[in-house]
Amino acid sequence: MYEITRKVNFIALMRRFKTQKFVNSLLLLIPFLFGGFIPNETMMPAFRMKKIVLDAGHGGRDPGNLGSRSREKDINLAVTLLVGKYLEENLPDVEVIYTRRDDSFPSLKERPVIANKNKADLFVSIHSNSAANKSAYGTETFIMGMKHFESNFDIIKRENSVMMLEDCYEEKYEGFDPSSPESYIMFNLMSQAFFENSLSLADQVEKQFKDRVGRKSRGVKQGPFYVLWTPSMPSVLIELGFLSNSNEE
Numbered sequence: 001m002y003e004i005t006r007k008v009n010f011i012a013l014m015r016r017f018k019t020q021k022f023v024n025s026l027l028l029l030i031p032f033l034f035g036g037f038i039p040n041e042t043m044m045p046a047f048r049m050k051k052i053v054l055d056a057g058h059g060g061r062d063p064g065n066l067g068s069r070s071r072e073k074d075i076n077l078a079v080t081l082l083v084g085k086y087l088e089e090n091l092p093d094v095e096v097i098y099t100r101r102d103d104s105f106p107s108l109k110e111r112p113v114i115a116n117k118n119k120a121d122l123f124v125s126i127h128s129n130s131a132a133n134k135s136a137y138g139t140e141t142f143i144m145g146m147k148h149f150e151s152n153f154d155i156i157k158r159e160n161s162v163m164m165l166e167d168c169y170e171e172k173y174e175g176f177d178p179s180s181p182e183s184y185i186m187f188n189l190m191s192q193a194f195f196e197n198s199l200s201l202a203d204q205v206e207k208q209f210k211d212r213v214g215r216k217s218r219g220v221k222q223g224p225f226y227v228l229w230t231p232s233m234p235s236v237l238i239e240l241g242f243l244s245n246s247n248e249e
Contacts, residue, residue, distance in 0.1 A: 049122065051095045052087060053115040055227065056080035057127040057237075060105025062165050065130035065158075067243030072128040073103065079240060080126045108163050112231040122201070123235040125227050127159065130244040137248040138216035139209040140239040141202040143195070144229060145222025156223045159237075163226065197234035205238060215241075 056077040058064035064072025077100070084096045097118050099111045106114070115123040129140065131154075202220040210217040228235045241248045 051120040052122045053097045053120045054080045055099040055111050055125040059100050065243045067249040075128050076126050108226045115231050123231040125237040127239050129239040129242045137242050137245040138218040140218045141205045142221050142223045142237040143198040143202050194234045202236045
């Protein structure tokens with residue numbers, strides 16, 4: 001009886017050993033079997049920024065917001081060209097692409113299409129703000145989203161209403177009405193693929209405004225801006241300041 005028990009235990013032990021050996025072998029094989037699906041620093045190629053699209057908001061027959069002595073379209077273009085100059089000087093390996101370099105009027109649809117066609121890594125739309133409250137001032141950076149939609153509706157409506165200056169805009173934008181809250185239901189179907197990276201970039205932009213140049217930062221906000229809806233890359237819309245505030249203008 002003792003001998004039989006000893007043999008049974010020995011067989012069970014060998015089975016556990018073989019099972020453990022199989023499991024260990026499988027664990028060793030996992031990187032080779034699934035290496036193409038497991039992201040890590042040794043397997044994934046290092047990401048390198050190659051192309052940035054800079055979008056100077058408004059332009060041409062669309063002046064944008066008006067200050068007491070300036071037009072938004074002019075400020076947006078001047079700042080955009082200066083940002084592009086800084087990028088070209090400090091990041092010579094990065095290609096800077098502009099949606100406009102003069103007083104032209106690319107449509108809201110054309111702007112992100114330029115980024116998508118060029119397979120850009122980043123889309124940055126540059127604007128200048130305005131408000132009925134003349135004391136309002138500071139920077140804001142928007143990402144695509146619906147959070148606090150109602151409180152940001154005035155600026156969202158103002159930026160999206162640019163499409164109404166385009167020929168046959170009703171047909172081109174498939175009946176979208178920038179002044180109707182109901183039209184924005186479509187933006188709930190937006191892709192979340194680039195949300196986190198867009199949010200991270202927006203945080204950095206506002207941090208630079210606040211910490212590096214001493215501007216008042218009004219923070220990162222979300223809004224269903226048409227120009228941020230279709231880019232296939234991280235995208236932000238930056239409001240440089242308020243032209244309605246004479247000091248900030």
